Amino acid sequence: MRPSDGESGRARIGATNSGWAKVAAPNFAAPNICHVRQSRCTPRAGRAKLLIRTQRDQRLVKGRGAMPSAYIRRRQLAVELRKIRDERDLTVDGLARLIHQSPSKITRLENGQMRPDLHDILNMLETLDITGRQHDKVFQLAREAAEKGWWDRYGMSMGPRQKLAADLEHSAETIRSYDQTAMPGVLQSPEFITALIELDRCQGKIDYDPARMADARANRQRELLRPDGPSYEAVLDECVIHRLAVPPEAMATQLRRLTTAVSAEGRITVRILPHDARIEGGFLPKSSFHIYTFADPTDPAVVVVDGVTTDLVLTQRKEVARYTGMYDRLREAALSPGDSIAFLDRVADRLTEQAGSET
Known part of the structure; x- marks a missing residue:
């Protein structure tokens, strides 16, 4: 994994106790949710229990589908932590000495590469005397990132x-994908997964x-089909069907899996991009990519671009807009949903006949 490129919006996949503590005051407008207040009486163990209870109660009120993406929150937290350090004119080594943490841990936090420890974040905020709205914002980001x-x-x-895909899918409101080299991962059949x-x-x-990968992929499919799941639209390049070297029967099963999913769930759409389709308005895409949007207006849209060995994650508005425009052009050139299902059925029948003739 390579560190994120900071505020450019790009990333690649791959203590001491200061005496301050947090206690909760009830929010009567929203039962079971706790707001954080400062105090000098709650020990670290009690603080941990409070944080866990607060997270659990928040999920109960907000609902399962409202859980924010921990990945996105880690990136947002990283920006805030770098901002705090820069405002205090501290180096990574200087901050590490001040809060009794390793420089490498500070770097990973500031690059969004690790899940934050809430005790460590609280210690940092208290040591640097971060209060008020800035304190609340950073703590909330850390809690959701954890x-x-x-x-x-x-x-x-x-x-x-x-x-990463599972994290983003779980929190997304909409998912759009252009699949140039593989079938949509969230809609793959067991036979096709085995062949892959x-x-x-x-x-x-x-x-x-x-085995764990296949089981996780099945879990992703169940998540997609949950009642409060996201809308999902895929533009599938026809070349995937003909060029991917899996057995004909495995491909036929996969194509029928796609048609079954589309027919059973109105939130799922698959469009076939014919190999001879002319794509107007700009250059051709260089790889598969996926666009995620979220219900929370403060969460940026995310584009994940497939690479050979690693994926590129983009959140900059201009870059996301570029991929959104490209997706719209691909969608316009693709077959309609109805024609796409008919196409998939015809190809699945032909592949089944081919498999039968080979036995």
């Missing part, structure tokens, strides 16, 4: 790319556990 989703129990066994794993083995050692 949240864990179902994907975290897999560790890295599901693969780092899929782990075998293809991946041909390229060398894999960095995930196949």
Whole structure:
């Protein structure tokens, strides 16, 4: 993994106790949610229990689908932490000595590369005398950045790319993808996943556990289909169907999986981009990409661009707008949803006949 490029909006995938503590005062307008206040009486252990309870109660009130993306919050927290350090004219080493943490840990936090420890963040805010709205903003970001989703129990066994996708999908309101080299990961059939794993083995050692990866992908599909799940639209390049070297029966099963998902759920749309389609208005895309938008207006839209060895994450408005415009052009050139389903059915039937003739 490479550090994020700071405020450019790009990233790549791959204590001491000062005597201050936090106690909660109830918010009567929203039962079970606690607001943070300063005090000198609550020990660190009690503070930890309070934070955990506050997070749990917040989820109960907001609802499961409203959980913000921990990945996005880590990036937003990183910006705020760098801002605080710069305002106090501190180097990374200077801040590390002041709060009794390692410089490498400060760097990872400021690059959004690690889940924050809430005790460490509180210690930093107290040591640097951060109060008022700035304190509340940073603490809220840290609390949400520290949240864990179902994907975290897999560790890295599901693969780092899929782990990021699961995080963004869970919190997204809309997902749009252009799939130039693979089938939409969130709509893959078990047979197709097995065939992909075998293809991946041909390229060398894999960095995930196949069974755990497949199980996590099935979990992503269940999440997509939950009642409060996001809307999902994919533009699938026809070349994927013909060029990906999986067995014909596995591809036929996958195509029927797509048509079944689209027919059963109105929030899911798949459009086929024919290999001879003319794409007006600009250059052609150089790789697959995915666009995520979120219900919270403070959350930026996110574009994840596929690479051979790592993915590029973009949040800058101009870059996101460029990919959104490209997606709109691809969508315009693709078949309608109805024609796309008919196309997939025809190809699936032909592949099934081909598989039968080969046996």
